[in-house]
Amino acid sequence: MYRRYFILAAYFLLGSWVHAQVSEDQKQQARDLVAIANEAYFKLKVIIVANEQYAAAAELDPENVEANFMAGLTFLETNNKSLSTKYLLRVYEIDPEYRFDILYMIGNGFQYGLEFEKAIEYYDMYLEKLERYPNKGGGDIADADAVVRKISECENGIRFVNNPQNYVIENVGGYVNSEWDDFAPVLNANEDMMVFTTRRQDGNLNPDVFDDLLYFEDIFISTKSNGEWSYAQNIGETVNSPFHDSNLALSADGTQLFIYKSDNGGDIYVSELDGNGAWQTPAPLNNNINSSFSENSVSLSPDGNTLFFSSDRPNSVGQLDIFYSQRNSKGEWGVARSVGESINTPFDEDGPFIDYDGKTLYFSSKGHNGMGGYDIYKSVYDSLSETWSEPVNLGYPMNTPDNDVYFVSTPDGQRGYYASAREGGLGFTDIYHIHLAEINLEGKDLEVSNEKPESAEINNVAVVEDPGPEPEPGPVRPILKPVRLLVRVIDGESGDLVNANISLRAPNNSFVPVEKRDNGVFEMSMMPEAAANYKLSVEKRGYMFNNQNILVPAAAETPNTIRQTVTINPVRSGSKVILRNVYFNFGSAYLKPESKEELQQVKRMLEENPTYFAELSGHTDNIGDPSVNKQLSLKRAQAVVNWLIQNGISEGRLFAEGYGEERPIASNDDEKDGRELNRRVEFKLLKLKTE
Template sequence: MTKTFFPDKGNALHTAKQNFKIAENWLNEYNSLDSAILYYEKVNAFCSNISDVNYKLGYCNLQKGNLTLADSFATKAYQLKSTLPVLYLNARVNHYLENPEKALVFYQKYLEQYTPTASPDKKYVEQLFQHANVMLSSKNEQYQINTIDSLNSEEDEFSPLFIPNTSQLFFSSNKKSMSSINEESINIYYSFFKDGEFQKGKILNNRSINIRGNSGISSISKSGKTMVIYHGFSVGRLYYAKIDLTKDTKLPNHKKKLPSPINNYFYQVIGGTFTPDGKAFYFSSKRKDGVFNLYYTKRNGKKWVDPILLEKINSKGNEIDPYFSANGDTLYFSSDGPNSIGGYDIFQSVKTGDHSWSKPFGLPMPINSAYDEKTPSTNDDGSLILFSSNRPGGKGGFDIYSSSYQKEKMEEEEPMVVSEPQFHTLDSILDENLLNTQLHILSKKDSSQLSGAKITIYTFPENIVLRRIVSDTNGVAKINAIPNDHTFGVNIVKKGYDLFSLKVHIDSLKTDYTLYLDSIELNHNITLKNIFFDTNSSKIKKSSYNELENVLSFLKVNSNVVIQIEGYTDNTGDYDINMMLSQKRADAIVAYLIDAGISKERLISKGFGEENPVADNKTEEGKAQNRRTEFKVIKN
């Protein structure tokens, strides 16, 4: 950024340089992604064709899990200047987006242009190349993946384990507890599966089990009588405790340390499980090879024999989280070895003899992903698999997920054969996946071109802002590097015109879109389609903030208007309760706008409950349409 390229923008150039320095400081010194993005976006608003700024925006959004946004910026950075960091960023973004063909092209280019001073090193990128190659050959089965919201939080949840033949489940979390064990370390929680859903988790309020420090559940025996517990930090120890099965709420007590050679002063151990017959113990430990491998030890009288490395199971990577099926014929575990599709994946192996196992193969996508999948377990008959993952779309870091799992089908599958990737030219991939699009903003009244319209484009349904642009003197807004075959939300604010909100699907056959704005009309209801509340609550969800910011922008641009916010429900439940809930939700939106600086004299809230339905309440789809928020201008 120099005056040579911006001769008429001296002051703005100076500000852009300062904003870039501030962004770099937030990112490199404090690792504050949100603050860094804020200042990088200021620079990008000054000039959107700076490769390094697009690269940094792509990098920050990748770290936040905003993959569509990261893809857009990373691709723009590549179009402007191809460097090793830009190639690596594009490879990682496409790997996480589960576009292995495109990821392989970028990994290949990185390896071809690699220099010894580059980071990451060549060996690591070759491993990632292998993961993407495995993904290319992986089958994407049509399993439904569900996040278990009642168990998850903004922190980490993992290790979901049923007590066999019961509806009680234990899991681990590092969320801060509100019980007497008020710590932010890992603790053990429990829940019950009742009426088709998991109840909210409760902390195991026992200081001998949840000690001061990390306490995580590792396994539960198939008899349901024994829980294996992990205590510690980098070098932990495994314990076992007896579960009282006579109580309605079955809790562990009388904890004891597992003996040597499972626990060893010189080696790290992080988790293990008894075999279904209780005669052997499988566990993950970092010993002579410098990685975590799976071992087993057997009882020999009152002692346990020296650990034996499991043949065929272990790879050059880490193997952790062993778990047995109910009858012990299948071993599940997590691995980040060469045959994963990225990060840790869940693998399974079939028993072929006494502590002998078949060559393991990974569970299909979408159970496994380019992110980490760990701590697998199942219900009693194996029809449901539970696991933890840090993939985007959850509440926090690691979340607990469930998926229907067809055990017979998986056992019939042959081990995966990795084939050579079929490369396409990078240009052809970009042509298929990226478009430069134009929006033509016109007045609906006379088709005149509208300049100065403020346009916000965001991904749908993720609700992540992708672009903020303004239409030029011809009413045209150009959008560079927009991902193809994706649905976006478009919000437009223009003085004297109603707030515009629309979903647009971008396809490869159309690069120009014409959008018409209505002049402000009194008492004309506009539905705010992206306003969401917690169930049976007036608490506004974070995913509503983009829509609310557009209402706020509308009110600031049209500084004289007075609006009425209207809340509606479907006809489920009591009429009076619905009326009260809709009023509270309308009040909540008004309160948000007042907190943002809008005068309360310009805002009126009114709840209508189940009145004035816009669809049939006999169907779930109709009910969803009737649960809505609207606003109208009542004074201009």
């Protein structure tokens, strides 16, 4: 106990913020911002806008307890939950009794930020507080059972994060994902049709917004050709309505689409694809599936005879459980039965997906050995014992302390798709493609091979098949050596090496593993078949990000090492970066989908620095009419500003400028090293609001 309080005291002594003198005018500005934010949060339910205002108020007056508490609370309601701790720690230092469960909330923030040891410290402190106030009631209390569960999640998280799975998670890209919520992907067996649910504005059948000021859920569809997903389109008015519509499952042949409608507490419908490629009017499933309670996600077995779904009907173990139903001889769905307590827990289970082998069930659960929110698990059915195996958590980084749901696999078992709220995404929740072949689950290899074994045992006698004649030796292939990339990150002012967050994205959008070699020094290794451009991204809180495109040569028989020094500058008024990965169609101001990743970085920087304004400026080369160039540069800058506004950044913090060819950074006499560099968009932070 004394050790815990010593750690807490040391944390505040070493890590607390230093207040500058706050003027009365700043305090009043902060109070005014809190009033605006309260209106946005409590009446309009615009959480992102309210969060931005609360955070700005807390920066203006760090001792404003309400501003800090509401900033922390609203961060816990966004995708940036880990940012809550900064503000909640301030509240606890200023007034430890401001809210009874403040220690529990701080623990939440640390848990979402993968700082599990710190989270456990605060959860333990909160448990001790509960013991001192055994009769405490009210809405600001989390009961001891919930806290003990959180501690267990953190202990699981430590184990999973320290033993990450070796797989690649890729965002499926801007032709499918948007800046809004995109989730619940379902695919056919050929993996060339994807249906998913989105809350985007473009293509939505309802131009208005729901009560939460987000657009209504609509079902969209994308098809794959030559390895590329097409630009997603609304599936149409026959399936979608002007209100909430979401997909649940797609049959293996892609001709049956199961959807959710809010009728009767929430029911499951099915739409058939006719011979002309048109989806028919959805029809409800029978009363063995649909009830007066809620029926949610669905999965259909490969033979089409077993349906798995989630429901909160009365005979559930928890609030939301997984059930199954089988077709009878008349082709009708029979009585629904629970999959059993080996899968269902007193917590919620959702998102079932029965694999193409007909016996492996993937699902999401808030129970079992999770690390927070919904985690994705797998369980295998044993037909002899008629039981499901102990569910296995698919581990980190697929699972996180936030919600990870709606996983679907591919027929070969080597890939999958799911929805997740992850840093670097294009929107709130994005759809991701994951390579599964390298997963090792708690010491067990994921079995993906369909090859016959080399030997079989019959009556305890090993029988080895005749391998036949040995093949003729082929030509000796050269042994290729990987290309190494060594990156040094330095502070642009001091020249010191800086630890930062590094990512390297390959041309196929997969991430290259990064190994930290020393303080501020990182190494990546790759085996490209041909020379290609890789996207390097360097970020650190308190610094401007720096993105670079690096040409990596093809792997060869001789080793090849690229050395790159990347400078990042501290956040200051006047600091700027060139947005190297924001793209427009030729001669237009239409943002290409692949721009959204870097725009998310701009958004994140503005969220982390709420007291700054920002200028987005467009620049061109000197080819063409100067007045036309200047107009186009302004339109492109405004397109970036509009994207940021649509994604929750206050309009009053953003300015668009078009400079045309007036401010070149290189000679216009050359294309590659001149005009190409001059065609750009810049992001610059302007003076503090308090100045």
